[in-house]
Amino acid sequence: MPEGDTIHRTAGRLRTALDGCVVTGVDFARWVGPTPTAGETVDAVRARGKHLLIDFSGGLTLHTHMGMSGSWHLYPDADRWRRPRHLARAEVSVDGWTAVCLAAPLVRLERRDNPRHLDHLGPDLAVADADTDAAVARLGSQGSVEIGVALLDQRVASGIGNVYKSEVLHACGVDPTARVADLDLVARRQLFETAARLLRANLGAGPRRTVVGGLAVYGRTRRPCRRCGTPVAVMRQGSQARATYWCPTCQPPSCRGGSYDPADPAARASGTGRGEVDDR
Numbered sequence: 001m002p003e004g005d006t007i008h009r010t011a012g013r014l015r016t017a018l019d020g021c022v023v024t025g026v027d028f029a030r031w032v033g034p035t036p037t038a039g040e041t042v043d044a045v046r047a048r049g050k051h052l053l054i055d056f057s058g059g060l061t062l063h064t065h066m067g068m069s070g071s072w073h074l075y076p077d078a079d080r081w082r083r084p085r086h087l088a089r090a091e092v093s094v095d096g097w098t099a100v101c102l103a104a105p106l107v108r109l110e111r112r113d114n115p116r117h118l119d120h121l122g123p124d125l126a127v128a129d130a131d132t133d134a135a136v137a138r139l140g141s142q143g144s145v146e147i148g149v150a151l152l153d154q155r156v157a158s159g160i161g162n163v164y165k166s167e168v169l170h171a172c173g174v175d176p177t178a179r180v181a182d183l184d185l186v187a188r189r190q191l192f193e194t195a196a197r198l199l200r201a202n203l204g205a206g207p208r209r210t211v212v213g214g215l216a217v218y219g220r221t222r223r224p225c226r227r228c229g230t231p232v233a234v235m236r237q238g239s240q241a242r243a244t245y246w247c248p249t250c251q252p253p254s255c256r257g258g259s260y261d262p263a264d265p266a267a268r269a270s271g272t273g274r275g276e277v278d279d280r
Ligand SMILES: [Zn+2]
Pocket: 225, 226, 227, 228, 229, 230, 247, 248, 249, 250, 251, 262
């Protein structure tokens, strides 16, 4: 599933082609209801957490969420699509370009002046002035929830997906199964500030680098932790059984954030990986 940084990057690419342009054609394959029409202008292309929004001058906003399967593609006129056309859920053409949203589970058109669909979202951690204090405050209502579950809750903070969840917890030395109530304010703040830093580091051009030097734990079951060499472990968390990758040494149960000593043999544990899982 694309995380906040990927959606912001996608919005940036779409913006270069669509922003301020006159719409020459639209197709919303399964949508029943009002749609923008040719002749309107694209007023803005926006990202909010994992949601991508396109505002049209007629007052409608195209609201998309990629879920596990969706993607936006941008094609110059006459280019062949790289995916089958029957997957298209929304298509917006301007002079020279067609933007197409494929296989996304959420595609709907909404009145721009009725933005309730985003009210539940916590602060977007991928923006320059991310309100990490608000994220810390919202986390306070999740006291009995495991932090590895709470970080994915977009009502707390928006933008963190499954890759960043594992990487941020590892970077901060926090046990993924720690209850939110067990984490002090310093640890909570460190988690969101780290997430915001990692998300923003990927907003520029070039390949995505979730963590400089490569992923530390995500997708690396039984391979050595890049920090201490302990085999990386994986487990499933929450009602959706999302995969969490973690290092038993850097993130021991006693560790609630802060310092750790990877050289301490007492803290060293063997990996408990139960096989690779692709769960972004
Ligand atoms: Zn480690």
